Amino acid sequence: xxxxxxxxxxxxxxxxxxxxxxxxxxxxxxxxxxxxxxxxxxxxxxxxxxxxxxxxxxxxxxxxxxxxxxxxxxxxxxxxxxxxxxxxxxxxxxxxxxxxxxxxxxxxxxxxxxxxxxxxxxxxxxxxxxxxxxxxxxxxxxxxxxxxxxxxxxxxxxxxxxxxxxxxxxxxxxxxxxxxx
Numbered sequence: 721x722x723x724x725x726x727x728x729x730x731x732x733x734x735x736x737x738x739x740x741x742x743x744x745x746x747x748x749x750x751x752x753x754x755x756x757x758x759x760x761x762x763x764x765x766x767x768x769x770x771x772x773x774x775x776x777x778x779x780x781x782x783x784x785x786x787x788x789x790x791x792x793x794x795x796x797x798x799x800x801x802x803x804x805x806x807x808x809x810x811x812x813x814x815x816x817x818x819x820x821x822x823x824x825x826x827x828x829x830x831x832x833x834x835x836x837x838x839x840x841x842x843x844x845x846x847x848x849x850x851x852x853x854x855x856x857x858x859x860x861x862x863x864x865x866x867x868x869x870x871x872x873x874x875x876x877x878x879x880x881x882x883x884x885x886x887x888x889x890x891x892x893x894x895x896x897x898x899x900x901x
Contacts, residue, residue: 728754730767738867739767752852755809759856789865792901793876794841794858797851798824799893808850821894824848825887828896836884841898850893862901872897 727745732738742749753762762768799806799814800821806814816824828844842857849858865873869890879885879899888895 728757728765730765732767741765755852755855790862791864791876791899792862793860793879794838794845794898794900795851795853795860795872796825796828796841796845796849796858796896797853797893798822798848798895799850803893804891809852809854810850814850818889818894822887825894825896829884829887832884832896836898838882838898838900841884841896858898859900 727743728741729744730739731742731749732740738751740749740751741754743754757765798816798821799808800816800818801814802818803814808814828848832840832844838857842859845858846854848854851858853860860868863873865877867873868876869892871888871890872892872895875885875888876897876899879897881899881901883899885895885897885899888897
């Protein structure tokens with residue numbers, strides 16, 4: 721799909737103060753990196769160096785670290801039929817109930833144990849997360865206040881570095897959040 725990668729570019733949203741991905745040939749836009757692109761293809765997109773940071777991938781923020789007041793987290797998202805977009809890279813039509821999504825996450829909490837390592841969390845997220853960040857082990861990079869859904873943000877900021885959240889509900893679905901910085 722190399723021909724598709726040449727149509728995407730990285731732009732910057734003035735309202736959200738975040739980079740996003742835009743395909744001028746189709747008019748499609750997404751906050752998430754296009755799933756058909758590898759990290760190296762994303763880094764080579766027009767606008768990537770300017771808006772994603774020199775050489776950093778779209779999903780891990782600045783390679784040197786975040787700015788003051790920012791946190792870094794990884795998450796494992798399980799979507800359900802009431803999610804705002806009930807589809808993912810794994811399933812085109814998600815029909816599970818919110819209760820079923822929560823049960824899935826309870827199983828992941830059990831398998832992670834009391835003191836999960838970032839590596840163990842990343843392994844689970846790569847296989848089980850419904851977010852495109854799965855390919856980077858669920859890493860969302862650095863973010864600041866107002867950049868994530870409120871419940872997600874509030875729970876992430878309440879965690880200590882290395883701490884795992886309980887199940888968090890947002891419009892996107894149900895999450896486990898591991899604060900990494």
